[in-house]
Every structure is written in structure tokens, then in C-alpha cells.
Amino acid sequence: MDVIESLMKLQLTRQEATIYSILINEGPMTGYEVSKISGISRSNTYSALAGLVEKGAAYITEGTSTRYIPVDPAELCDNRIQEISKIKSFLSDNLKARSDDPEGYITIRGEKHILDKMRNIIRNAKERAYISVSHKILKELNDELAGAVRRKLKLVIITNPPFDFPGAIIYHTEKKQEHIRLIADSSVVLTGDIEDSVHSTCLYSRKKNLVDLFKEAMKNEITLIELSSNK
DSSP states (O other): OOHHHHHHTTTOOHHHHHHHHHHHHHOSBOHHHHHHHHOOOHHHHHHHHHHHHHTTSEEEEOSSSOEEEEOOHHHHHHHHHHHHHHHHHHHHHHOOOSSSSOSSEEEEESHHHHHHHHHHHHHHOSSEEEEEEOHHHHGGGHHHHHHHHHTTOEEEEEEOSSOOOTTSEEEEOOOOTTEEEEEETTTEEEEEEOOSTTTOEEEEEOOHHHHHHHHHHHHHHHHHHHHHHTO
16 A cells, blocks of 8 residues: 555645655654755645645644644544544434435446445444455455454355464365455345456345345355365
């Protein structure tokens, strides 16, 4: 993950993110010093510094010259999380969905959106989750899997060896790197492939017939793994 791109997700412009990272590395600086190190014009530097102050990413200290002090990255992130939590509460109270999920079959495109959906499905699972996926993708879901174990969900994982996750039931088999199967609470299914950031596609549905179909397919897969391991 790129530092500048990550900072831009915190509502900083690219120049603000660049200057913020310089302040973190170099310590408090004047606008002139920042411009000299960054190679950004003085007018753009001062504009970006003003933006950092306005967005709560930097403070100003007055003395013989004005210097800019970066807010600690952890504090900056915590502040953003608090803002998002307030927005989440407000929108949850004021925008009511007509139903939990639209009927039918929904196509989700793009690696990021698919991983986000997988995280949300696991986080919202109440009793059980079955996942058939390569351990490369499982690494992206580590926090959600740990949360599922803490909530004492029945967590069943089919993946490439070697892989272990305390609290989960693991079945080892060779998996295609990109192939995904996820069922939660016998009520929702996500299936498809993660190829890259552009061409990844998954199907998401709460349709009982599709959920039951994939439940049966995963049970059969587990049975074959058990039979193979007993040979």
C-alpha cells in the first residue's frame, strides 16, 4: 500500500499528502523549508499547508517564523474514524432502506469491491460462515476472520496448504488463486473470481435456491477432501 495514496483516502490532496509525509519525516518546518525540500512552488506549498491545517492534519506554531507541525498519523486516522462514525449514525437514522437486500442476483465488479463485500458478509454473519478460497485472499480478510472467531461463529475454511487459523475448521486442498465461494448463515452467497483490480467479478445473492446449491457443492467438496485424506 502506497503512503501517499493512503493519505489521499483521508481526504488529503496529493500535494497535501506529499507535504504531510515530509513534515512527519523532517519535523516542524516553515513553508519556505517545505517548498525547498518538496520542490513544490511556494504558492502551492502554502496553499497545501493551509489545507492541512484546515483538515486537522497539521498545527501552526508561532515564533520568529511560522512553522507547521504534523498531527500524529494515528491521531489523524482516529479523528477521521470518529467523523465517519458520526456520519454512519446520521445516515443510518435518516436513510432507511426498503429491505435488507435487493431481490435477485447482483454482480459485483472490481477486486476492492469484492473484498469489501466479503468483509461485510463475514462481519454481519450471526452463526456460521463457510469460505472456499486461496490463502492469498484469506490474508486480506484476517481481521474479519479473527472477529468471527471471537464471536464464536462456526467458521469453516477450505484453502491451500499450509494454512492454519485457530478457532476455525480448516480443510486443505489445492485452490485456484482467484476462485471465491462464501456462504454465511445459510442465507447469503458470494461466488466468482478475483483476477485483478479491473476484471474481477462476483455474483452476490440471497436467493435460497442459489444458496442451497452452493451449500451442497461445498459439502460435497468437504466430503471429497475427507475421503482423500483418509486414503
